[in-house]
Amino acid sequence: MSKSTLKPDILILGGGIAGLWLINRLNAAGYQCLLLESHTLGGDQTLASQGIIHGGLKYALGGSLSSESESIAEMPDRWRAAMAGNDPVDLRDLSVLSDTQHMWSSGSVASRMTNFFASKMLRGRIEKLSRANYPSALADKAFKGNVYSLDDLVINTESLIATLAAPVRHRLLAFDPQHDTLTWNDAGLACATVNGLRIEPAMTVLAAGNGNPALLEQAHKAHLLEQEDSQLRPLKMVLVKHDLGHRLYAHCVGTSNKPVLTVTTHDCPDGKVVWYLGGDLAEQGVQRTDAEQLAAGQAELKKRFPWLDFSQAQLATLDVVRAEPKQQTLVKPDSAYARRDQNLIISWPTKLTLAPDLGDRVMALVEEHGLQPGEPMMLPAELKQAPMGVPYWHRCF
Known part of the structure; x- marks a missing residue:
């Protein structure tokens, strides 16, 4: 097995709508990205959503536009x-x-x-x-x-996951929490070890939805994003x-x-x-x-x-x-959410429909940090691709 080290520009943790949208957006801008998913692509919140892309009209039910x-x-x-x-x-x-x-x-x-x-x-x-x-x-x-x-x-939503995965399929990697590891330092994620291979990103984006709270807990121990929490x-x-x-x-x-x-x-x-x-x-x-x-x-x-x-x-x-990012009195966030601390970004789309907004916000943070696209990477064969998720209604009856 190769013991080489990969050095992507950006490592994304989480393979739902947030992570998949972001890797496509960042890839289009020339950044060398990898994504790690510990279960299945889209298998948690995204494939359980109703797939509604709305412009807020349902919030007009009270008689005014909020x-x-x-x-x-x-x-x-x-x-x-x-x-x-x-x-x-x-x-x-x-x-x-x-x-x-x-x-x-x-x-x-x-x-x-x-x-x-x-x-x-x-x-x-x-x-x-x-x-x-x-x-x-x-x-x-x-x-x-x-x-x-x-x-x-x-x-x-199944088509959405397939469409977003297709252009970057070889970069959507399986992460096994039982054997693979994340190592932090005071600037962000120092490295991820995946199937024996070391990955050292210049920047890391937490986009794991329900997995973000556990990742934030690790970041807090490294004194990163200490003001950020989830609900x-x-x-x-x-x-x-x-x-x-x-x-x-x-x-x-x-x-x-x-x-x-x-x-x-x-x-x-x-x-x-x-x-x-x-x-x-x-x-x-x-x-x-x-x-x-x-x-x-x-x-x-x-x-x-x-x-x-x-x-x-x-x-x-x-x-x-x-x-979602934590809000006062657990109110719903009114936009996508992204914040940066050193080389680490925390992100939530908060709603499926807001994925493009999340892409804008993360891209702005990456550019603000001054990160420039690096040289293309060759991925070794020992990296396994994350499996595709299946809608719940295909298997629950």
Whole structure:
């Protein structure tokens, strides 16, 4: 086995959307990068997300546009530019599940929202649909309410991971926590030893999502990023596998300033589809057992879609933990997050949709540090590639 030392410009820890977006962005700028992943690419938060690329419109439910919605308003256009090949990160091979999302409401809620959605503030971003254009799941004559179209995308997260991995596949390396090691000094990560090979990066980016807290703990011991900490925001999602044929990508509006229910649709290998249920159902679900959450999901389906027969559907739950920079009172961060200390950067996209924003922020920190792209590297054969992740709904039923 070769005992040579690799000296990449940047080593990225974590192979979810953050790490994969960053290695593509930095690679396009000429930097020699490697990425280490201790499990599977995209297998934690990214493949458990609903794939919604939104511009903050769902945060307008309270009747006003918040700073959060303003900060991410340009994100759908940024993703579309990447999908057209007009961005440093090339997403031309990305599969899109839906070019738009829908929002539906009924009763007094429908009346209250109609005037706001028609305001100049949102004109062109939200359109009220005629009944003839309702998605099939809401087209039944028993549905009494309004449906709106939002200029948000829903992407196939498995395709996203594959598309981001393809150009840099040989640089996405498996890290075995049982045998491989990280060594720190007062400037950052001194080296990583992977399958006996020493890797000495000029800079390191922590982009490991739920793995960032443990990495931060190690950095703190080296007196790095001592003011940075993380918070975890759990969800208990519900999956509904059925063969009713309806594909729905929509938010159900309730009386609060967040969706009661968010539905996306995903394909199973056997030809059936899964409705993946998030929103308030998933947020409140963390206080329930799995059995209680399954019952709550069934009750929500019956309440929202009484004209659909889910009696033959299979249901499952999935616990998801979103990792974010720590905020006062655990509020949601309103943008992507990146901070540098010496040769070490901590990063979180905070939401899938904000990956381009994260790329901008990390690139600015790298350039601010004065790091210049180095010479191309030849990678030895003993470095193993990190395996690709598989969506939960491919294996949970």
